[in-house]
Amino acid sequence: MSNGGSVCGPISSYSRVRILHLLFEARHTHPEGQLSIGDLCEATGLHANTVREHLQRLIEGGYVIPTIEHRTTRGRPRTLYSAATGDPGASSPVARDKAKAAARRGDLLRSMLPGIATDLGREATYQLDALVEHLEESGFEPIVDDERLTVDLSPCPHAAGRPENRPMLCQVHLGLMQGVLNEAGGPLAAERVRDAVLPSDCTVQLRDTSARPSEQLRHRTAQSHRTGVVHGMA
Numbered sequence: 001m002s003n004g005g006s007v008c009g010p011i012s013s014y015s016r017v018r019i020l021h022l023l024f025e026a027r028h029t030h031p032e033g034q035l036s037i038g039d040l041c042e043a044t045g046l047h048a049n050t051v052r053e054h055l056q057r058l059i060e061g062g063y064v065i066p067t068i069e070h071r072t073t074r075g076r077p078r079t080l081y082s083a084a085t086g087d088p089g090a091s092s093p094v095a096r097d098k099a100k101a102a103a104r105r106g107d108l109l110r111s112m113l114p115g116i117a118t119d120l121g122r123e124a125t126y127q128l129d130a131l132v133e134h135l136e137e138s139g140f141e142p143i144v145d146d147e148r149l150t151v152d153l154s155p156c157p158h159a160a161g162r163p164e165n166r167p168m169l170c171q172v173h174l175g176l177m178q179g180v181l182n183e184a185g186g187p188l189a190a191e192r193v194r195d196a197v198l199p200s201d202c203t204v205q206l207r208d209t210s211a212r213p214s215e216q217l218r219h220r221t222a223q224s225h226r227t228g229v230v231h232g233m234a
Contacts, residue, residue, distance in 0.1 A: 009061065009134075009137050009138035009139065010057075010058055010061055010063045010138065010176060011138060011158075011169060011172065011173055011176070012138075012139070013054065014161075014165060014169070015044065015046060015050070015054060016054045016057070016058065017165075017168060017169050017172050018043075018044050018168070019040055019044065019051065019054050019055065019058070020058065020063065020064075020083065020172045020175070020176070021168050021171065021172050022035060022039075022040060022043050022044070023035060023064060023081060023082060023083040024083050024085075024171075024172065024175050026082065026083070027082075027083065027085070032080070032082070033082050033083070033090070034067060034080035034081060034082045035080065035081055035082075036069075036078050036079070036080055036081070037051055037052060037055075037078075037079070037081075040055075040081070055081055059092075059094075060094065061094065062084055062092040062093075062094030062095030062096075062097075062098055062183075063083070063084050063092070063095070063176060063179070064081055064082070064083060064084055064092075065081070065082050065083075065084050065090065065091075065092055066079050066080070066081055067079070067080050067081075067082065068080075083175070083179070084179055084183075085175070085178070085179045085182060086178070086179045086180070086181070086182025086183040086184075087182060091182075091183060092183070095179065095180065095183040096183055098130065098133070098134075098183075099126070099129075099130040099180070099183045099184040099185075102126070102129040102130040102132075102133040102184070103126040103129050103130065103184070105129065105133075106125065106126065106128075106129035118146050119146065119147075120146055121186075121187075123184075123185060123186030123187065124186045124187055124188050124208065126184050126185075126186060127180075127181045127184040127185070127186040127187075127188045128144055128146075128188070129184070130180050130181070130183065130184040131151070131177060131180050131181060131184070132144060134176070134177070134180045135151070135153065135177075138173075139157050140153045140157065141153075149188070149205065149206040149207065149208060150194070150203050150204065150205055150206065151177075151203065151204040151206065152202075152203050153202040153203065153204065154200060154201050154202050154203065155200035155201075155202075156199070156200055156201070156202035159198075159199040159200040163199075170193045173193075174190050174192070174193060174204065177190040177204065178190040187208050187209045187210035187211070188206050188207070188208060188209070189206065189207045189209050190204060190206060190207075191204075191205045191206060191207040192204070192205050193205075
């Protein structure tokens, strides 16, 4: 996939994006939310070895969960795959460990910069620690606005890619971000990718699910206050 910048991680290949999209969709189309190698090959047209390679990378990153099929008949059980959404029963130990490590690094950074304050609670702060590290690993340079609950990812490294690929890519990336937030645990949710004026613009709107309506309105109308350095080790 041709992009405008250096992209790595789970969305560095459009084939990987397609696999993730299918696994996210499987939560609604398959009873257990799981797909086999054969299912993914049929849907993508990719060779089985290629699909296995992509899946292995996604498992190692904490984005996909492998499960051995439970069979009641004779025959070798298959390995089934599901998206690691961070929800109960869909949590990756790799992703959990990454979230805990991000929180430790975030605490270390904040101890070194005690003058930096945030109105966010402990859990939401740890969520942003994990989210920022995920985005940095994926080739973005995120700027978090704690007041407006936005994550500015401009310029989008995918701006030079094929326009017809962008909707699926944005949907998958938003799902990955929500998975990271779920694994970290807390009130923040990835709500949507905001409408952009330019193809290179990319801003993700977060939402505090625990906030009262008046507080949610304050977040939406607050003036920009960028404090991305609070999170992660950038």
